[in-house]
Amino acid sequence: MAFRKIIQRSFSLNSPSTSSAVSYIDYSFSNERIKSSLPKIDYNCHDFIKNLNNDLRNVHIVKKKIQSARSDLHNCFKTSDIRLVPIGSAANLLLSNSSDLDLVLLPSTNLKTWKDFMKGFSEKEHFRKEYMRATRKRLISEKVGKVELPFFKAKIPIIRIWSNRKIQVDIQFGNIEPIRSSLFVRTCVEFDERVGLLAHWLTNKFQEANILNSTMGQFSKYHVNVLVIHFLQAMPYPVLPDIIQLSPWLSKENDWNNAVKVLTRQGSLYVPSETSNEQSVGELVIQLIDYYSQIDFQRIGIDTRGKVFEKSQQNDFLEISDEYFDRPTCRVVDAPRKLQKLFSKLRMMTKEGYFEGVFRYNKFNEQVT
Helix, strand or coil, X not given: CCHHHHHCCXXXXXXXXXXXXXXXXXXXXXXXXXXXXXXXXXXXXXXXXXXXXXXXXXXXXXXXXXXXXXXXXXXXXXXXXXXXXXXXXXXXXXXXXXXXXXXXXXXXXXXXXXXXXXXXHHHCHHHHHHHHHHHHHHHHHCCCEEECCCECCCXXXXXXXXXXXXXXXXXXXXXXXXXXXXXXXXXXXXXXHHHHHHHHHHHHHHHHCCCECHHHCCECHHHHHXXXXXXXXXXXXXCCCCHHHHCHHHCCCCXXXXXXXXXXXXXXXXXXXXCCCCCCHHHHHHHHHHHHCCCCCCCEEEECCCCEEECCCCCCCCCEECCCCCCCCCCCCCHHHHHHHHHHHHHHXXXXXXXXXXXXXXXXXXXXX
16 A cells, blocks of 8 residues: 555645534634644654554454454355355454454345344344354354354344454354445445545554443444544545445445345455545544544434434433444443543644654554454
């Protein structure tokens, strides 16, 4: 990736966004900081990208582990109609050294069979337990690794495997929503290379603040990705258009089997990328900090198309309107305060010209989800 070229992009005045957030956000702070300190911003951002690039030199090892683990698991079910679809960082092109393998088990390509399965799995405890036990038994018999007891009562029931390929694998059952969502994030990453760089930067800041670990009740990488994608559509001169409207394959009306095919074959989507915004990654980081430090997350929610909205009632959750999910996607306790604390700290660093801190790359080895 031509990181230096990305860094050296200059601001371009293209058509402003029609987002409802435009009148809500005052960008004078970030505009002044960029105007007065752009060389220093870009210099420190370049250091961040260089350190990120160095850290990801061995990500091909993680990718190989994932491919091998997927092959092992595929062989467990090759005589059936079952498919195992990768989701999350294993599918959305945001792989890191801490990535594990998340899969959705689909019982059939047939829509009616899938609907019947989901009805039984979600509504009948006996059916759910027996199916998960049978799946675990098959995995054990195929000796794919250490297979833990199923998490029957988790919000999303899963089977966890410590694969022989030395990578953690979580299998959930029948859920189409994370498949569509993973394809959405992947489309955004393919649309513009700056999307992935901002996602890596914000992920690093969440890790630095100790608020990224969904298994411990903190934010997930999904939440970070949505914050980045929302902002890049909401800003006055958007990097991303309304990706869902632009991409027919992301429509909920589109057969979900098509999304499955894309994520299982891991090929390029050939997304037509046409954006006249040529800001550097450093500039976008400063504007993102400015944007989120002004949003009252107790009162305001965000969606995946760059819009903001008033919550029906103030609460202590990050409210994300994601058309792929019918249920809330963030239940992090005290989320508004945690986000306000993070972005206020980053804003203060920006105000003081401490760009070394804003763009400091912190190396983390533990797995986060």
